[in-house]
Amino acid sequence: MQLVTTKPGIIVAEHDRELAENSRIEIQRRLPDFSDCFVELGSGSGMHLITLAQRNPQALCVGFEIRFKRAFKTGEKAELKVLNNVMVVRTDARQIKHLFSPGQVSGFFVNYPDPWDKRRWLKNRLLNPELLQTMRDLLKEKGFLRYKTDHQEYFASTCKLLSAEQWQTVKHTTDLLQSPYAENNIPTEFEMLFKSQQKPLCLLETVRT
Numbered sequence: 715m716q717l718v719t720t721k722p723g724i725i726v727a728e729h730d731r732e733l734a735e736n737s738r739i740e741i742q743r744r745l746p747d748f749s750d751c752f753v754e755l756g757s758g759s760g761m762h763l764i765t766l767a768q769r770n771p772q773a774l775c776v777g778f779e780i781r782f783k784r785a786f787k788t789g790e791k792a793e794l795k796v797l798n799n800v801m802v803v804r805t806d807a808r809q810i811k812h813l814f815s816p817g818q819v820s821g822f823f824v825n826y827p828d829p830w831d832k833r834r835w836l837k838n839r840l841l842n843p844e845l846l847q848t849m850r851d852l853l854k855e856k857g858f859l860r861y862k863t864d865h866q867e868y869f870a871s872t873c874k875l876l877s878a879e880q881w882q883t884v885k886h887t888t889d890l891l892q893s894p895y896a897e898n899n900i901p902t903e904f905e906m907l908f909k910s911q912q913k914p915l916c917l918l919e920t921v922r923t
């Protein structure tokens with residue numbers, strides 16, 4: 715099945731290059747209708763993306779998800795809720811640099827990225843210096859990156875990368891659910907699981923200076 719044809723206007727890409735170019739065109743066509751653009755990397759089955767879109771009708775909310783079934787489920791949820799501000803790009807999140815132009819994104823969200831915690835796997839981590847630089851380039855001035863994880867070491871190493879001058883930390887906690895940020899927190903599918911396992915959850919929000 716070709717995923718893009720099942721949810722026209724919502725799911726806009728498959729892996730191959732031509733379709734990636736089509737999704738750039740589609741995203742760029744939709745953007746002028748919105749005052750903000752929020753981008754979620756590794757959006758999973760869409761629980762967070764959908765709530766984000768419901769709470770922010772002024773924003774085009776674009777999720778990048780590499781797994782077919784999860785991208786499809788997100789599309790189903792957007793259809794069910796009749797949301798016109800959700801798009802899902804079923805491709806590697808590292809493609810963002812080809813789909814957006816500098817200064818177009820108001821906020822990035824990275825929720826519970828795969829930890830890749832063996833030494834030889836570290837290079838696979840989504841939040842690496844190269845992607846962080848790309849995100850910074852695509853953010854508007856004062857645009858933000860909001861990152862959540864249950865993985866303490868990944869959190870500490872990402873915070874270190876983001877302690878550079880070009881970013882300013884505005885929220886930081888290693889126990890999100892007991893923090894003042896719990897009130898407006900949008901949960902994710904993986905977060906519900908980690909919560910049930912009583913794992914402490916970490917949140918960082920940092921702003922492009």
Ligand SMILES: C[S@@+](CC[C@H](N)C(=O)[O-])C[C@H]1O[C@@H](n2cnc3c(N)ncnc32)[C@H](O)[C@@H]1O
Pocket residue numbers: 755756757758759778779780781784805806807808824825826827828840902903904905
């Ligand atoms: C641990 S899950 C978290 C999913 C969701 N954010 C949540 O919190 O419920 C990580 C997700 O990132 C996706 N993913 C991993 N690497 C990716 C990449 N390079 N590009 C896009 N999605 C990716 C996986 O398929 C998976 O759905």
